[in-house]
Amino acid sequence: MPHRLTVVVSQSRSQNPKKRDLEEQIVAGLLGERGIDVTVLPNLYDLKPEGSGLLCLSGITGDVVICSWLYPRAARWILDRNQIRGQEGSTLLKSLGESEEQDDEQEQTESNESPDDKLRVIDQLELPARRIYCLDLRAYDDPAVFRNEVKRIARELATPTVELKSWINGSPKPEQMERYLAADSPDLPPPTSTPPLPTLVDEDAARRWYPVIDLSRCTNCLECIDFCLFGVYGIDARETILVEQPDNCRQGCPACSRVCPENAIIFPQHKTPAIAGSADVAGTLKINLSQLFGAPDPGASGAEKASEVAARERDEQLLLAGREAIGVQGGIPKRHATEQGSDCPKDELDNLIDSLDELDF
Ligand code: SF4
Numbered sequence: 001m002p003h004r005l006t007v008v009v010s011q012s013r014s015q016n017p018k019k020r021d022l023e024e025q026i027v028a029g030l031l032g033e034r035g036i037d038v039t040v041l042p043n044l045y046d047l048k049p050e051g052s053g054l055l056c057l058s059g060i061t062g063d064v065v066i067c068s069w070l071y072p073r074a075a076r077w078i079l080d081r082n083q084i085r086g087q088e089g090s091t092l093l094k095s096l097g098e099s100e101e102q103d104d105e106q107e108q109t110e111s112n113e114s115p116d117d118k119l120r121v122i123d124q125l126e127l128p129a130r131r132i133y134c135l136d137l138r139a140y141d142d143p144a145v146f147r148n149e150v151k152r153i154a155r156e157l158a159t160p161t162v163e164l165k166s167w168i169n170g171s172p173k174p175e176q177m178e179r180y181l182a183a184d185s186p187d188l189p190p191p192t193s194t195p196p197l198p199t200l201v202d203e204d205a206a207r208r209w210y211p212v213i214d215l216s217r218c219t220n221c222l223e224c225i226d227f228c229l230f231g232v233y234g235i236d237a238r239e240t241i242l243v244e245q246p247d248n249c250r251q252g253c254p255a256c257s258r259v260c261p262e263n264a265i266i267f268p269q270h271k272t273p274a275i276a277g278s279a280d281v282a283g284t285l286k287i288n289l290s291q292l293f294g295a296p297d298p299g300a301s302g303a304e305k306a307s308e309v310a311a312r313e314r315d316e317q318l319l320l321a322g323r324e325a326i327g328v329q330g331g332i333p334k335r336h337a338t339e340q341g342s343d344c345p346k347d348e349l350d351n352l353i354d355s356l357d358e359l360d361f
């Protein structure tokens, strides 16, 4: 069956004419391209949990290219939290703020690093074989750059791969030879005389604000669930962290992203690239945390400073919600540490768990 690729254009939140123009030119230039379907959605991050946008995305089962005004890491994990999963497709395009030199530096740093043996949540996920490519619309002004990359991806996916192993031994099978000779004309459907229309999803998507977890970094340490006092996080049946009540998150509050030891918590619309999902934090911890997160106490380490800022931000939100501030001493109550005998004072939930233990069913 001929290969089809779906291109999803996730629109900007703003009505900025330059952004709309870029989106429209990408869509117009891809209509009628062999093997490519085009869908236009409101901003990915704002889609309602059971709205038509997510319904439409869930119905796409093949390879997909997402063009959004977000960092690729943010786009990928927004999809994941909505059960839209696949293997990460690799693109030749950069995301906002990324440069060739930065890429080389990052590769160099990664090759010098000692192997990380931490178990990540992604290691337990079973991802389907289809590919998901995420392109950052903020990185280039020219719509042709995106159109050409989409066409390159479509050709790459439609070209049958040749099993090199037996070629090296000098014995290609007849069917391999046939596929090799046909490789110049990839398996794309024939051109259509009338270009199809794009699928337009019209959803009244209001602006949302909630954390998105990068499961390729998350170690399920549960620091975030302990830190957030607004009931945003929860755990699933396999005791893995999840954003259970996203809309409980306080508008503009990024506090828990500062306390996550793995930089796994993303707020895609935050103005600071490292919090919004930039690859700088995804690749290595090159960023100096004290510079990134401010320095309330000159004697504190980078991580302590981050915790202080996070506690202050959380206090602001507690006060705004009419609750009492708890300050940095309220810090991150180590519920799991308490179970291991630490001196942290017990809270109501700990006392409840202790009482249940005493009941000895
Ligand atoms: S604090 Fe970070 S690493 Fe730990 S469970 Fe939360 S998201 Fe995952």
Ligand code: SF4
Binding pocket: 211, 227, 228, 229, 230, 232, 233, 248, 249, 250, 253, 254, 255, 256, 257, 314, 317
């Ligand atoms: S940003 Fe604040 S309110 Fe939102 S999940 Fe994190 S700690 Fe909770």
